[in-house]
Amino acid sequence: MNTAMIGKDLVAASATPLILSVLLDGENYGYEIIRRVKNVSGHQLDWSESMLYPALRRLEDRGLLKSRWVASESGPNRKYYTITRQGRSALAAERDAWMTIHTTLQALWEPKPCPT
Amino acid sequence: MPNLDQQLASWKHVIARAGTLTGDDMAELEGHVRETVRHLTVCGLSEQEALVIALRRIGDPGAVTAEYAKVNPGLAWARRWYWMTAGFLIFSVLLQGIDAVSYAIAWLALPTGPTMIGVSIIKLGCFTALAVAMFKTALLPSSGRVAIMLQRASSWCSQHPFATATVALALMVGFRMTNSLALAFAFRDQRDAAFTLSTVGTIGALVLPVLLFLWGRLVNPAAAAMQVGD
Numbered sequence: 001m002n003t004a005m006i007g008k009d010l011v012a013a014s015a016t017p018l019i020l021s022v023l024l025d026g027e028n029y030g031y032e033i034i035r036r037v038k039n040v041s042g043h044q045l046d047w048s049e050s051m052l053y054p055a056l057r058r059l060e061d062r063g064l065l066k067s068r069w070v071a072s073e074s075g076p077n078r079k080y081y082t083i084t085r086q087g088r089s090a091l092a093a094e095r096d097a098w099m100t101i102h103t104t105l106q107a108l109w110e111p112k113p114c115p116t
Numbered sequence: 117m118p119n120l121d122q123q124l125a126s127w128k129h130v131i132a133r134a135g136t137l138t139g140d141d142m143a144e145l146e147g148h149v150r151e152t153v154r155h156l157t158v159c160g161l162s163e164q165e166a167l168v169i170a171l172r173r174i175g176d177p178g179a180v181t182a183e184y185a186k187v188n189p190g191l192a193w194a195r196r197w198y199w200m201t202a203g204f205l206i207f208s209v210l211l212q213g214i215d216a217v218s219y220a221i222a223w224l225a226l227p228t229g230p231t232m233i234g235v236s237i238i239k240l241g242c243f244t245a246l247a248v249a250m251f252k253t254a255l256l257p258s259s260g261r262v263a264i265m266l267q268r269a270s271s272w273c274s275q276h277p278f279a280t281a282t283v284a285l286a287l288m289v290g291f292r293m294t295n296s297l298a299l300a301f302a303f304r305d306q307r308d309a310a311f312t313l314s315t316v317g318t319i320g321a322l323v324l325p326v327l328l329f330l331w332g333r334l335v336n337p338a339a340a341a342m343q344v345g346d
Contacts, residue, residue: 030148031147031148031151031152048173048174049145049173049174049175050179050180051183053144053145053148053184054183054184054187057187075150075151075154076143076146076147076150077143077147079140079144079147
């Protein structure tokens with residue numbers, strides 16, 4: 001199973017909670033965020049960069065993230081993103097929504113006992 | 117074989133041409149590519165191979181610029197307004213400059229000293245010469261020396277907006293003062309001196325802040341190599 005088999009809409013919808021959750025651990029920059037998601041998903045979620053940065057910008061425009069440029073000694077400057085308080089409450093709302101869907105689907109997919 | 121920076125620059129040029137990324141966005145994307153290249157070369161690939169993979173991962177430039185267009189909706193018009201404002205500023209300075217040159221020529225060249233009609237004719241000549249020069253410049257081949265000089269100058273101005281604004285303001289004030297003195301002395305016209313501050317002040321107060329604000333939106337020091345509105 002790879003991202004190609006997960007629908008585009010689902011990938012897009014899950015981007016927000018995934019990004020916010022990664023940033024819960026502290027500020028981070030784009031390259032690392034993608035790497036983290038890839039690792040944690042067991043390489044099943046392989047985001048494209050062209051999707052990530054506009055998504056980060058949208059979250060920043062909504063006030064869920066804030067960003068700052070940091071000069072890097074050994075490489076290019078990096079834009080670090082931090083989750084805001086508004087972001088944390090948005091993440092809590094997303095979590096509730098996803099858990100609702102998850103438990104409903106799980107209940108529907110539970111193997112039913114054979115009728116005897 | 118072109119090196120990493122050159123190949124990256126030509127890719128950046130393609131992305132920037134769509135006009136949907138701000139300087140900040142370009143810098144972020146470039147930083148990402150460089151970091152990918154660094155990571156891959158550590159894993160054993162050559163720089164060339166790493167760059168090919170890194171750019172491939174970013175995806176089709178059309179798709180990238182389309183995604184950014186959604187998050188930068190007003191950028192195209194902000195860019196146009198920047199250039200219109202810059203053009204207005206340059207023209208204002210040139211206007212004052214032509215006035216100053218015309219008075220100087222009238223002073224030195226006319227046998228009876230400067231007269232209103234004499235100065236007007238000289239001004240007309242200067243404007244015509246300027247118009248012809250601008251048209252010729254616009255038609256120059258893009259590889260020509262003048263074109264490259266203009267490109268470097270506009271690039272420098274984009275990266276140093278405060279210096280550019282100061283120079284422009286200084287030129288305008290300088291020319292205007294000279295013109296007012298010339299008028300006051302030659303034509304015993306004191307009123308013009310009063311217009312000096314109002315003209316320069318209006319232009320300075322309205323145009324320069326707009327220009328600087330738009331610069332802040334469009335260009336970022338981290339993307340110093342990129343040109344605005346390319």
